[in-house]
Amino acid sequence: MKVNVVSIGGGTGLARLLSGLKQFVLSPNHPGSLPDAFPVINDLTAIVTVTDDGGSSGRLRQEFQMLPPGDIRKCLVALSEDELLMSKLFQHRFAGEGDLHGHSFGNLFLTALTHVTGDFLEAIRLSSEVLAIKGRILPSTMRDVHLVGELENGAALLGESLIGQSPLRIQRISIFPGSCDPLPETLEAIARSDIITLGPGSLYTSLLPNLLVKGIPEAIRESPACKVYIGNIMTQRGETLGFSASDHLRAIGQHGGDLLFDYILLNLTPISETQKKNYLEENAAQIENDLDRMNLYRVKVVFRDLLADGEKVRHDPRKLAHAIFDVWLSDKMKQTIQGSSILDGVAEHS
DSSP: OEEEEEEEEOHHHHHHHHHHHGGGBOOTTSTTOSOTTSOEEEEEEEEEOOOOOSHHHHHHHHHHTOOOOHHHHHHHHHHBSOTTHHHHHHHOBOOSSSTTTTOBHHHHHHHHHHHHHSOHHHHHHHHHHHTTBSSEEEESOSSOOEEEEEETTSOEEESHHHHTTOSSOEEEEEEESSOOOOOHHHHHHHHTOSEEEEOSSOIIIIIHHHHTSTTHHHHHHHOOSEEEEEOOSBOOTTTTTTOOHHHHHHHHHHHHOSSOOSEEEEEOSOOOHHHHHHTTTTTOOBOOOOHHHHGGGTOEEEEEOOBOSSSSOOBOHHHHHHHHHHHHHHHHTTOOOOSEEEETTEEEEO
C-alpha cells in the first residue's frame, strides 16, 4: 500500500513527527526495507508555519526581509537521510558575543541561498537536495505575516515571540496582514493526500497560524483523507496553561472551523515523577484527556502510548508514526465504533 501524507505544524513537534514518518518513505538507497504490516509513504509533504519573529529567525527576518528559516531548518534536518554530519552542521549554533551569536548554520545557509537565488522556495529546494531529505517542505504562505494575539483582558500582542510569553490566557489569534494565500502546491498536496495530520506543537504559535491562511482549512475539510489531530502531552506556559484536550479542540474549531479532523490521537502514558519535577518551574502539567467534553466535537478519540524516554516530555517519533498508520488502516476498513471499546490497547470513542 502506498499513501500520500501531509503533515501541518511547526517547531520541534512537527520535526519529531517527520523524523518518525520518514522511516516509511521508501528510499532508492534502501529498497524493500519497510515492514509489510505498514504502508509505504509515496509522498510526504510538510506544511510549515512562517510566523516566527524571535531568536535567530527573527533577526534574519528583520535584517533581510525574508521569511523566518528556523522551523523550515528543523524540518529539513528531521527529513534528512543523513542524520549525522550534515544534520549536525545545519543545527550547529554559533556561540561567542559577535554578530553570529545565536545563529544556526542552517538558518544562515537558507538565508544565503535565498539571496543567491532570489527565491526562498528555491533555497528550500536546494537545501533539500543537499540534505537528501525524504519528503517535501512547503511554507504555509509566502506572505510576510505576523501573529496578533487577543488576550482575555482585551489587550492585543503583536508577534509570535510576545504571544508565546503571555502571562494571560489567549482568547484568539489572527494574522497581519489579514489576507494571505497558500502555495498552489499546498492545496494540491492536501487534495491528493490519504492522511492529513496537525500537530503536535505549540497550539497558538505553531499550529493555528497554518489554519489562518486562506484556503487551507477549506482544503482540509474538502479532502477525503483521514484527518488526524495529534494532541500535545503537556500544557505550555504562555499558551495553554490549564488547557485540557477538549480546550485544544475548541481553539481549533474557533480558528479553522468545525469538523476539520476525524480523529484526535492522544498519549495515554503518565509522565514520570522526574518529568513532573522538570516542568514545575513552568507550571506545566500533563494535559487532561477529558473524554466527555471531547465528544461534543464529534471526533473519534484514540489513545496510545506515545511518550518518548528521557527527562523532557516528548512524543516518540516511531510510536507516533505507527499510531497514525493504525488510525488510517482502521479508518480505511470503515470500522464503526459506537460508544466505547478497547481494541489492541487502543481506546476509541465516537
